[in-house]
Amino acid sequence: MNAGCFTDTALQARFDEVMRSHVATDVTVVIAAKQEALSLPGVIDRVRPFASTVIVAVGRSTDGTADVAASNGAIVLHDNGLGKGDALRCAIPKVQTPVTVFLDADGSHDPEDIPLLVAPILADEADHVTASRLRGGSSELHGGFDEFFRLAGSSFITACINWRWGCRLSDSQNGFRAVRTSVLKNLDLRENTTTIEQEMIMKTLRGGWRMAEVPSHEHPRRHGQSHISVARSAPRYVYSLVRYLFF
Ligand SMILES: Nc1nc2c(ncn2[C@@H]2O[C@H](COP(=O)(O)OP(=O)(O)OP(=O)(O)O)[C@@H](O)[C@H]2O)c(=O)[nH]1
Numbered sequence: 001m002n003a004g005c006f007t008d009t010a011l012q013a014r015f016d017e018v019m020r021s022h023v024a025t026d027v028t029v030v031i032a033a034k035q036e037a038l039s040l041p042g043v044i045d046r047v048r049p050f051a052s053t054v055i056v057a058v059g060r061s062t063d064g065t066a067d068v069a070a071s072n073g074a075i076v077l078h079d080n081g082l083g084k085g086d087a088l089r090c091a092i093p094k095v096q097t098p099v100t101v102f103l104d105a106d107g108s109h110d111p112e113d114i115p116l117l118v119a120p121i122l123a124d125e126a127d128h129v130t131a132s133r134l135r136g137g138s139s140e141l142h143g144g145f146d147e148f149f150r151l152a153g154s155s156f157i158t159a160c161i162n163w164r165w166g167c168r169l170s171d172s173q174n175g176f177r178a179v180r181t182s183v184l185k186n187l188d189l190r191e192n193t194t195t196i197e198q199e200m201i202m203k204t205l206r207g208g209w210r211m212a213e214v215p216s217h218e219h220p221r222r223h224g225q226s227h228i229s230v231a232r233s234a235p236r237y238v239y240s241l242v243r244y245l246f247f
């Protein structure tokens with residue numbers, strides 16, 4: 001069993017200790033943001049206590065996302081217009097701290113959970129820790145047909161990953177995660193879209209590095225529109241799953 005999965009009970013027992021021992025100077029937070037000017041200030045504000053550096057990788061936006069990021073003290077990068085994966089890949093070479101945390105700009109993730117994601121890495125128990133919506137709950141992953149197909153697809157992909165590497169992850173698609181930066185820079189990430197989330201996990205496991213996950217709640221996006229189309233992105237999910245599982 002590769003994946004160390006912390007249960008709710010274990011996590012609650014560790015909560016105070018983890019908060020006390022968190023070292024913000026060890027952490028850079030990378031936020032991919034496209035058309036997120038309304039949500040971004042609140043997200044950066046909540047991230048600040050937990051990170052020494054905040055990098056916002058901005059996609060083509062007409063709402064002033066880049067200006068908002070800069071005026072809130074973030075380092076601003078511009079992606080190549082290819083998608084979220086492209087944005088994260090632009091930011092990775094700039095990270096200089098031992099741990100990199102990825103988090104969305106739409107207010108879906110709780111920055112207050114950053115210490116829980118980082119602690120297993122600093123304790124040398126894991127190299128890549130994802131936040132699980134299946135363990136922490138989600139306010140936007142169920143209810144309609146779109147959500148049904150996303151959840152079913154995500155669960156299928158997670159099951160394939162668990163089968164291939166003999167682990168027991170529950171969520172392979174959440175964008176909220178922490179990775180040891182030295183490992184991250186060795187993953188040779190290639191995906192340009194949100195398929196980068198599953199690529200990161202599969203390449204971590206292929207490389208023999210340690211995965212873990214902790215529960216974290218996913219909230220509905222605060223403002224604006226989703227950038228994901230299930231029908232349009234499905235073929236790429238299948239292709240990248242087969243590619244990184246077997247080749
Ligand atoms: N830089 C950049 N960021 C992007 C791009 N596409 C999406 N993002 C950001 O990536 C994050 C996740 O995108 P979302 O559209 O919220 O995707 P999602 O969380 O799977 O979908 P929802 O459930 O609707 O929120 C958000 O912070 C987006 O602003 C892009 O092309 N470039």
Ligand SMILES: [Mg+2]
Nearest residue numbers: 104106108221
């Ligand atoms: Mg979102």
